[in-house]
Amino acid sequence: MRNLLCSARKWAGVGAAILGVVPATACEHHGITMAAPTTEGGGGIPPIPRFSVENMDLSADPRDDFYQFAAGAWEQRTEIPADKSRWGGFEELAERNWWNIRSLLETHAAEPGPAGSIGQKVGDFFASAMDQATIDARGIEPLQPTLDEIAAIASTADLIRAVAQQHLSLSSPFFGVAVFADMKQSDMNTLYLVQSGLSLPGRDYYFEERFETERAALKDHIVALYVLAGETSSEAQRRADLVYEIELALAEKSKRSAELRDRLANYHKFTVDEAMARWSALQLDTYFNELGVSGQSDTLVVMQPEFLDRVQELVQSRPLDDLKVYLHWHALSEAATYLADPFERERFHFSNTVLRGTPEMEPRWQRAARVIDRQIGEALGQLYVARFFPPEVKARLDEMIENIKVVLRGRLERLEWITPETRQRALAKFARFEAQIGYPEKWRDYSNVEVARDDYFGNVVRGAIADSRYDLAKVGKPVDKREFSLTPQTVNAYFQPTANQIVFLAGILQPPFFDAEADDAVNYGAIGAVIGHEITHGFDDQGRRFDADGNLTDWWTPEDEAEFKRRAQLLVDQFNAYEVLPGVFVQGELALGENIADLGGVSIAFEAFQRSLEGKPKPRKIDGFTAEQRFFLSWAQQWRTKFRDSRLKEQVTTGPHAPGFLRATGPLVNVDAFFTAFGIKEGDGMWRPPEKRARIW
Secondary structure, eight states: OHHHHHHHTTTSSOOOOSSSSSOTTTSOSSOOOOOOOSOSTTSOOOOOOOOOGGGSOTTSOTTTOHHHHHHHHHHHHOOOOTTOSEEEHHHHHHHHHHHHHHHHHHHHHHSOOSTTSHHHHHHHHHHHHHOHHHHHHHTTGGGHHHHHHHHTOOSHHHHHHHHHHHHHTTOOOSEEEEEEEETTEEEEEEEEEEEOOOSSSSTHHHHOGGGHHHHHHHHHHHHHHHHHTTOOHHHHHHHHHHHHHHHHHHHHTOOOHHHHTOTGGGOOEEEHHHHHHHTGGGOHHHHHHHHTOTTSOSEEEESOHHHHHHHHHHHHHSOHHHHHHHHHHHHHHHHGGGSOHHHHHHHHIIIIIIHHOOOSOOOHHHHHHHHHHHHSHHHHHHHHHHHHOOHHHHHHHHHHHHHHHHHHHHHHHHOSSSOHHHHHHHHHHHHTOEEEEESOSSOOOOTTOOOOTTOHHHHHHHHHHHHHHHHHTTTTSBOOTTSOSSOTTSSOEEEETTTTEEEEEGGGSSTTTOOTTSOHHHHIIIIIHHHHHHHHGGGSTTGGGBOTTSOBOOOSOHHHHHHHHHHHHHHHHHHHTOEEETTEEOOTTTTHHHHHHHHHHHHHHHHHHHHHTTTSOOOOOBTTBOHHHHHHHHHHHHTOEEEOHHHHHHHHHHOSSOOHHHHTTTTGGGOHHHHHHHTOOTTSTTOOOGGGSOOOO
8 A cells, every 4th residue: 555655645635745746755666766966075975955156057147048047057067867867956955865864774774773673673674675685585585475375366355355465565456545534524534545556657658649668668568577577478478468458448547647636526435335336346345354444434535436447347357367467467566676686677677767767776775765764764764853853943944934924824814816705714724724844743653563684575565564554544533633644854845735734844954945054035935935835735726625624625706716717827828838848848737736836935935035124134145146036046946957858758747746947937937026136027038928927825
């Protein structure tokens, strides 16, 4: 369920992470990989990625090409590291953060501490992951018991039990399962069944002509892994054709990424009895028993019922042996990363080189660190916070959050385009809003997770199953709104709509987002705008659908909803026009929520910064730039990003965020103060007519 849980967050829970729907550090098995750039000192730790004039191209005219002006020198001197698919300010911080985590892991691997302690679990997990010789010597043997169980399936009931076991551990064949707050009863946790089971990133990859290469590569990848597993080439090809045929049938009923953003369209509540009657062939009673959730709740949410209909059709129409091959493939595919080197390299080649253009694997210590972050992340988080998160950072952020909240509250009180009825409901929601910073009040207990120094694959599986059991135990129980959805060391922040709260993780509270040594203009333009971004998510095109209690409900008047959509359409149209590769455009609808949040974040943070200057002497110029100019430069520079073409194509096809180099300037051309700060006038390249500027919050 761990892998599925991350994908389900796209529409159920953490719907507004600022880097991606959910960051690679938290969820992806084979996601964005990061390698060390030039280092400072002799210890190998990358330099602090601060805001700097050295990143700017001062020969460029900010009135014609603001991104070049803000980050052109960085663009010119920077190469994407060979072991990653994109590189920018966010990745530079994440890379430095991974090196800090590495120091913790190596320390505890050398001195694990008492048996059962978090130091022992983290240290021994890392030691097992770094023991390449033992991992290679075992080949596919660690996975063999699972493959034998699949081979022994003799009935549909056996198949469903095996599917449940895969959902508990590493893969999500056929469909997926997750546990979150019920979006229409946000104080209670419920079980969600969601579309899943594809080997390519999304539906479009199976049908659009531009992904023909990726489709062919998937079949080659399936063949290659099966040959490594001991099958003949002809049998491997037969299995590849069969798996692809089943996945194509699933893809036909899968929703596109933009469609998955619609919370209302992806919420369908059933009683357990209704679900078991509609999908009787899936034997959900057997499935729930295997998960251990039978009797915990009499309802559940099926997010895409038509997709589950297709799964049922396949179970009813395909021979059991075909379904076993498909299940076998997903078990092998997800496990490959944790097996011997040939399996891991083949998995990397497809997932990273083919799909994202990344030539090389990241170093083994970093791959190991990501796995530990996924499997026992809060154990690692306790060690991380103790060493790397100074308490004064939280106090500084608390102050900025309060300043920004004052601005948004004032805007809600005087906004001219909403009716008094909707205004009062918006203010009621805002009054219930809260923030969490750094790390959770209560840490996870990992005492039931066995970690052995000589069993890497076993550690991964045991960690995944424990994590799944931890979540499944919440079904039918009250929501703990103080619990974090991502680990503290993750470089990210998010808005949780069902809890009406923003969460800023310790990992992101570093340069370029927060810099204790920088002037206020730089910090308000960076972390201040990110704070505003996350708060605005409560009022973006999906967040606005949740009321003060965090329930998905219609609290808008029809007139206000129509006006909101009219204003948001300006952002859709703006981003639809951005061509990132020949014939490849940003999807304005898919990126709408993040673009609304970016616009709100920049606009609100700028006003908060201006308010913070009241009663104080006018700030002096620094490096020749006014405070207002440094605010906008800071925002743009933190989103400096370079992509490999394949990764960029994937980003605009499946990701809810526009590419960073467009986020750097896209919201700015809707903010009047930006034009004033740099003297941008009609006829300049950065000019956007006032009537086309989106003005929402």
